Amino acid sequence: MTPRLALPKLADLAAALPRLLRSIRCSLITKLAIASGAALMLFFFLWSSLNINAMKTLSTEAAMSDMDRLGNTINLGLHYAMLTYAPDSIREIIKSISTQQGIISIRVYNKKGQIKYSNLLSEIDETTDIKEEACYVCHRTTPPQVHIPRRERTRFFTDASGHPCIGILRPIENEPSCAGDPCHVHPADKKILGLLDITVSQAGSEAMLAGYTERNFLAALGAAAGTFLVLFLCTHLLVNRPVRAMIRATRAIASGRGFTGLDLKQSDELGELGRAIDTMGREVFAKQYELVRQKNRYQDLFEHVPCTITVQDKNLRLLSYNQAFADEFHARPGEYCYKVYKGRDEPCVHCPVIRTFEDGLPHVTEEITVDRDGCRRTFFVSTSPMTDESGAIASVMEISLDISESKFLEEELERSRKKYQAIFSCIPSALFVLSPEDLTILECNARPETLYGYQPTELLGRPFLSLFDEPDVAPFEAAIRAQRHIDRVRHRRKDGTGFFAAVRTSSAAYPGAQVYLASVTDITSRLETEQQLIQASKMATLGEMSTSVAHELNQPMTVIQTIADLLVRRVRRGQCVDQDTLTEMAEGISRHIARATSIINHMREFGRKADRHVAAVSLGAVIRRTFELFSQQLKVRNIEVTFELPDDLPDVAAQANPLEQVFMNLLLNARDAVDERYGQQSVPGVKRIAIAAGLDTVDGRQFVTASVADNGPGIAPEVVGRIFEPFFTTKEVGKGTGLGLSISYGIVKDYGGDIVADAAPEGGARFTIRLPVWPDPGQSPQSEAFPPRD
DSSP states (O other), rough: OOHHHHHHHHHHHHHHHHHHHHHHHHOHHHHHHHHHHHHHHHHHEEEEHHHHHHHHHHHHHHHHHHHHHHHHHHHHHHHHHHHHHHHHHHHHHHHHHHHSTTTTEEEEEEEEEEEEESSSSSGGOOOOTSSSSHHHHHTSSSOOOOOOOOHHEEEEOOOSSSSSEEEEEEEEEOGGGGGTTOOOOTTTTTEEEEEEEEEEEEEEHOOOHHHHHHHHHHHHHHHHHHHHHHHHHHHIIIHHHHHHHHHHHHHHHEEEEHHOOOOOOOOOOOHHHHHHHHHHHHHHHHHHHHHHHHHHHHHHHHHOOOSEEEEEOOBBBBEEEHHHHHHOOOOOOTTTTHHHHOOOOSSOOOOOHHHHHHOOOOEEEEEEEETTSEEEEEEEEEEEEEEETSEEEEEEEEEEOHHHHHHHHHHHHHHHHHHHHHHHHHHSSEEEEOOOOOOOOEESSSSSHHHHOHHHHHHOOOOOOOOOOOSSHHHHHHHHHHTTTTEEEEEETSSSSSEEEEEEEEEEEEEEEEEEEEEEEEEEHHHHHHHHHHHHHHHHHOOOOOHHHHHHHHHHHHHHHHHHHHHHHHHHHTOOOOOOHHHHHHHHHHHHHHHHHHHHHHHHHSOOOSOOOEEEEOOHHHHHHHHHHHHHHHHTTTTEEEOOTTOOOEEEEEEEHHHHHHHHHHHHHHHHHHHHHOOOOOOSSSSEEEEEEEEEEETEEEEEEEEEEOOOSSSGGGGGTTTTTTTTOOOOSOOOOHHHHHHHHHHHHHTTOOEEEEEOTTEEEEEEEEEEEESSOOOOOHHSSSSOOO
């Protein structure tokens, strides 16, 4: 019965052995334990072997030393007996000493190799061959060696019973006492008289060494086992258990559930790894929660997106769809898409789903259907393949967006575009669409063909500034980019003729970018009309100044007449005129003739047309020259004029002649205003006109300002906004044309300046003119960009 019961246990053990081996192979702690145990065992056994070998060496050295001392003791004990030649004493000494434990034999050899004394009586008188091992140590050289090291005098061998033995030879040296009395005579040249051979058994030492070796190996085994156990426990507590906890945590993270955190109290690398795994797990679960939330969100978007989404198989059957599709078409899974969408009994001719199944690529198309109410609807359809695990197309997602309203708006936009394109082409001004980078003409209407003589296709891609007939186009480019109006500039036609144009620029949206929209109007005819009005205004002003000019001319003519009458009287009387008086009369005539000529030339210059070239003009000088023509008329009317004109005013960019007309108009208006309030005759000092000038800075630019103020009735608030309109006047009929201020406004604007009207400090009216300094720092003179009117 016993063998039958043992067989199942052996079978169970054989079946469990592979699992045990697999567990050992897959267990880090077992591998570490086996490796560390094997290393410890090897180390301790190696250490024990080295220790035992060292002990054997020390034991042998100790035995050799003891035997050498024993031989020395025996030699000293035999010394006296040998000197007195007492053989019996020698034998007794040898016999007594040989009775000690472990001593096998004590022999005394003479110089012939004959054993003279021994504790073994059977060996006495035997002769030993000097070629034997014991004798060969000394007799291997001729003559024999006298002083042999102890190691060479010692021999190790095994006796008949197999016990180890050690023998040592000690030479009996010839001493001086041995060469004389009382010893028998030995020659003094003999160094060695004989040998003392002692043989000792090592059985006791061997037994003791064997016991030591056993105890040493047992101690090494115990130390290795204890160290292995400590390492195993430490590894289990510090490595295996944390690793198992981390494995359980990582498996919980991998499964996506059950992870409650990993709290390792260790502060070593495994603790850091555990905390890293804990952080990773929490982050993974946070990301997983976020993914679930995103999944629910996108599922919600899928269900509520404002377009229909379906998933179809190769037979165009509906596998799934979103809520918008279900609400729109009331379909059921398994129905055919073409039946649901269009009520067809067969697939569409150019079905994008079929094309996606064929080539595996997304497709986009527009589908037109008619709903149940008979309304035409347009859908934007896009398809995308959906693959399975093997990469084959298993289904296709189709997204349909109702773009009926957008399509309607697109058609309306196209009709609107055509309408505004027709308006753009028929605008009487030349319109240009300019690139913001280099002002290249991107598009234009049909008007440039009439205005410039170019076909619209000839202008496309051409720089807009090439149409300007000006030596420097940089100021015009700056004005266009700043969207400032160019009131007057010369352009050139295809045939080379020039004309004056006004350019208006604004920023506009263009497909893909912001562009400049430039409008060009031919103002040549308008300028000619304005020139005629300006000239007429000059003539009217000259007419108003005729009395003052006549008075100014009458004064030098009266002086000349007086000098001429004096000369005539002297001649008739026959009186001689002295040289000094004659010189004074001639100089007076010349001076007053020059004054009259200056007045006449000034009037002629004022009356003729001005050129188109601007230069640096002193505004103070213009004001003083204008006042010279008008001063006598103001004196006659008792009008007091005050001046505040600094001598260091910079020049302005303008023309002197038109500016004189501007200030002449302002002085005439001031004269009429004070006359209207106080009458033409009044006491001096009541009627006043103040003229002032100064320097001003606006937005980093310098301007020279000049103002003409009076103490008249002022300007009514309701007419301030119309004061510069052409033909608008507040004077009585027949006393004003309404062109003076309008023309003055245009002249000042042409020079890039400004003119404004407001209340004077004394209650009258004040007109202030502001003109840019020549040249304006940081900018070319405005007069170059805006040439003045003729």
